[in-house]
Amino acid sequence: xxxxxxxxxxxxxxxxxxxxxxxxxxxxxxxxxxxxxxxxxxxxxxxxxxxxxxxxxxxxxxxxxxxxxxxxxxxxxxxxxxxxxxxxxxxxxxxxxxxxxxxxxxxxxxxxxxxxxxxxxxxxxxxxxxxxxxxxxxxxxxxxxxxxxxxxxxxxxxxxxxxxxxxxxxxxxxxxxxxxxxxxxxxxxxxxxxxxxxxxxxxxxxxxxxxxxxxxxxxxxxxxxxxxxxxxxxxxxxxxxxxxxxxxxxxxxxxxxxxxxxxxxxxxxxxxxxxxxxxxxxxxxxxxxxxxxxxxxxxxxxxxxxxxxxxxxxxxxxxxxxxxxxxxxxxxxxxxxxxxxxxxxxxxxxxxxxxxxxxxxxxxxxxxxxxxxxxxxxxxxxxxxxxxxxxxxxxxxxxxxxxxxxxxxxxxxxxxxxxxxxxxxxxxxxxxxxxxxxxxxx
Amino acid sequence: xxxxxxxxxxxxxxxxxxxxxxxxxxxxxxxxxxxxxxxxxxxxxxxxxxxxxxxxxxxxxxxxxxxxxxxxxxxxxxxxxxxxxxxxxxxxxxxxxxxxxxxxxxxxxxxxxxxxxxxxxxxxxxxxxxxxxxxxxxxxxxxxxxxxxxxxxxxxxxxxxxxxxxxxxxxxxxxxxxxxxxxxxxxxxxxxxxxxxxxxxxxxxxxxxxxxxxxxxxxxxxxxxxxxxxxxxxxxxxxxxxxxxxxxxxxxxxxxxxxxxxxxxxxxxxxxxxxxxxxxxxxxxxxxxxxxxxxxxxxxxxxxxxxxxxxxxxxxxxxxxxxxxxxxxxxxxxxxxxxxxxxxxxxxxxxxxxxxxxxxxxxxxxxxxxxxxxxxxxxxxxxxxxxxxxxxxxxxxxxxxxxxxxxxxxxxxxxxxxxxxxxxxxxxxxxxxxxxxxxxxx
Numbered sequence: 038x039x040x041x042x043x044x045x046x047x048x049x050x051x052x053x054x055x056x057x058x059x060x061x062x063x064x065x066x067x068x069x070x071x072x073x074x075x076x077x078x079x080x081x082x083x084x085x086x087x088x089x090x091x092x093x094x095x096x097x098x099x100x101x102x103x104x105x106x107x108x109x110x111x112x113x114x115x116x117x118x119x120x121x122x123x124x125x126x127x128x129x130x131x132x133x134x135x136x137x138x139x140x141x142x143x144x145x146x147x148x149x150x151x152x153x154x155x156x157x158x159x160x161x162x163x164x165x166x167x168x169x170x171x172x173x174x175x176x177x178x179x180x181x182x183x184x185x186x187x188x189x190x191x192x193x194x195x196x197x198x199x200x201x202x203x204x205x206x207x208x209x210x211x212x213x214x215x216x217x218x219x220x221x222x223x224x225x226x227x228x229x230x231x232x233x234x235x236x237x238x239x240x241x242x243x244x245x246x247x248x249x250x251x252x253x254x255x256x257x258x259x260x261x262x263x264x265x266x267x268x269x270x271x272x273x274x275x276x277x278x279x280x281x282x283x284x285x286x287x288x289x290x291x292x293x294x295x296x297x298x299x300x301x302x303x304x305x306x307x308x309x310x311x312x313x314x315x316x317x318x319x320x321x322x323x324x325x326x327x328x329x330x331x332x333x334x335x336x337x338x339x340x341x342x343x344x345x346x347x348x349x350x351x352x353x354x355x356x357x358x359x360x361x362x363x364x365x366x367x368x369x370x371x372x373x374x375x376x377x378x379x380x381x382x383x384x385x386x387x388x389x390x391x392x393x394x395x396x397x398x399x400x401x402x403x404x405x406x407x408x409x410x411x412x413x414x415x416x417x418x419x420x421x422x423x424x425x426x427x428x429x430x431x432x433x434x435x436x437x438x439x440x441x442x443x444x445x446x447x448x449x450x451x452x453x454x455x456x457x458x459x460x461x462x463x464x465x466x467x468x469x470x471x472x473x474x475x476x477x478x479x
Numbered sequence: 480x481x482x483x484x485x486x487x488x489x490x491x492x493x494x495x496x497x498x499x500x501x502x503x504x505x506x507x508x509x510x511x512x513x514x515x516x517x518x519x520x521x522x523x524x525x526x527x528x529x530x531x532x533x534x535x536x537x538x539x540x541x542x543x544x545x546x547x548x549x550x551x552x553x554x555x556x557x558x559x560x561x562x563x564x565x566x567x568x569x570x571x572x573x574x575x576x577x578x579x580x581x582x583x584x585x586x587x588x589x590x591x592x593x594x595x596x597x598x599x600x601x602x603x604x605x606x607x608x609x610x611x612x613x614x615x616x617x618x619x620x621x622x623x624x625x626x627x628x629x630x631x632x633x634x635x636x637x638x639x640x641x642x643x644x645x646x647x648x649x650x651x652x653x654x655x656x657x658x659x660x661x662x663x664x665x666x667x668x669x670x671x672x673x674x675x676x677x678x679x680x681x682x683x684x685x686x687x688x689x690x691x692x693x694x695x696x697x698x699x700x701x702x703x704x705x706x707x708x709x710x711x712x713x714x715x716x717x718x719x720x721x722x723x724x725x726x727x728x729x730x731x732x733x734x735x736x737x738x739x740x741x742x743x744x745x746x747x748x749x750x751x752x753x754x755x756x757x758x759x760x761x762x763x764x765x766x767x768x769x770x771x772x773x774x775x776x777x778x779x780x781x782x783x784x785x786x787x788x789x790x791x792x793x794x795x796x797x798x799x800x801x802x803x804x805x806x807x808x809x810x811x812x813x814x815x816x817x818x819x820x821x822x823x824x825x826x827x828x829x830x831x832x833x834x835x836x837x838x839x840x841x842x843x844x845x846x847x848x849x850x851x852x853x854x855x856x857x858x859x860x861x862x863x864x865x866x867x868x869x870x871x872x873x874x875x876x877x878x879x880x881x882x883x884x885x886x887x888x889x890x891x892x893x894x895x896x897x898x899x900x901x902x903x904x905x906x907x908x909x910x911x912x913x914x915x916x917x918x919x920x921x
Contacts, residue, residue, distance in 0.1 A: 419515030
């Protein structure tokens, strides 16, 4: 006998959780599709070379990889963005550009499992490829804000940063910093929320280009009260005369403003500029963002992404700049569980019970179930599949929270009628016809 | 630069195909959920020992397997049934039995790719675990017939067989056949549809227990005109006095009859008894079925399954008999494509065009898009994300089959109005207010 067990970092979804997960997926799907994002799917397995080296050292290390039956080196996708870049390079002739993509599916990373973090996780991605414009940035953020506003019943904050501006700040303050050290600095900054700036500052001081005054100047720029935007007035002063950086700062500021002004008045979303947002993945080249639920600051980001203008160039000479955002469906599911928002369990649907499983009774019962299923739209219609006493069938229907039990016995069979009991009120109607039954149950 | 390419037997789904695939998945989901089947999900990766040896030699050979970061032997699921048996063994204490499960997801097999057959494929499974009853068999077949009737717009036939009866026939005709030879015989019989009975007969004659008269007697029982049921009157005569086999024959006959009588009058489904149906997987122990589209006889089964009363015993001492049916979503998608049923492409939705991407214009445009998305239900509302001439924006909207283009220019901005053009009729309305725009576009 084989012990029934799951791999570490993997899990089963029981019906209640899976129902909620599917509702989340369908909500994002609907929001994105109505905003003109078009669905695609790519394989879970890709050639290893497609994935390796695209997301940075960390993601390479965590990659599930192996040799397949045909001696090919293959890997399981670690996100939906890299396979999408491969997809675009392969199919851009068939796409009308700019192309707005929607993709929802699992990815796999062999990372250390933590609260709300699994080795198999579902993400919902909205991307726009083929244009580098502020409008594209806003459109991606807006669709994600719209979906999150429906999915998260409490206040949350989307923070916008920008890799180009952050890089300019580092170059300005850490005179002569090398590209390599800049990458290291970004990785350190990405951890500020977890380790605090004091610890981050110590790590930064280990870089050749760093010194005390540079680190404290950086702290002054990046660290603000949690509910405040980065001080863009001072930042603009720092870069006076540098048109490129000033343009980027202006674009980021306007992006945040227009996103805010597109929000519904009742939305629980806030949008702020926070330049210490760096994001871990190596392929970002412009705006980056992450999203925290205000009541769960330690829980990590439930939605993130950014601009990746060079990623398609891994696969194609064609210049196809892109921006994408990801909603961490499983992370969000865990967050909503953490918030312990109780969903109302209401009695619903009809359970067809049969006093015996004779051929005549089964024929009669299944015909009724088929008719009810056809007439009752989304209503749940179930039928007893285990021959047992009526009392047991009522018990099962009660545990499963059905609203009505229809009973088929000898008398009903002979008279071509149905008896029905309302499990909430306990009222019964004996030997009624189909039309009366329909009225009773709906 | 990395060449953009996919692994053999894997594919990308472009938007049109993916939209259809999602509609199929949602149709099955809705049909099953309203029939009381409850959704679950299990990991794509399982311990190798969970999968290995459960589906037979063929499925072992085709398994994607490797060693993970923690030196565990793991495999990618090759179906949804074996992981479900593991799931049930682990969670049966939390489930109300009999448990009706719904699961839709991909599986992987390193088999030879063929038309409509891929190494990565999506299946939708409906199972009932915890009871061995005719009602459970009927309920699974009914929900699948109901879903297929919606998904397949042409006549199709579900054929029911039974492993126990087939085994009894083999034992009766092939005197003294060993268990091992019986398994071989089942594998040969499973191929009759592909290779024909003559070839199958030759292969059967190679078995020790076979002779010419046994093989021709078998042909007489199993082979009928394609639209005819197996002759159950003769079969019952063959097993006169053998109550167990007669019961099984009776049950199969009634199952087919009750399924037929539950069908909607307009359904294009046929249900027949065809005892040569054996199905390849090793875990079946009773009724088995497969489903062919009448117009695509060579295309293979689009939905199949059967009873597996011993599968959970791989993982648990608890006796938990099960029956399950699978709709091959990707197979069905390929079949519908093969039928070349054109879907009407209708103009739909609103495209918001802007004469320039100034901050004021973007603010105005994105606010409009947000309001339209909130007010227009499922309607597609898109907005220009690439700064370009209005003529180009109209061209894009036309290629994407939008019904209306709203134009935001200087005059609209200043007067707080919108201009709109109907792309089908060419009519325009200049500088109208939001309420008038809504009426225009819906």
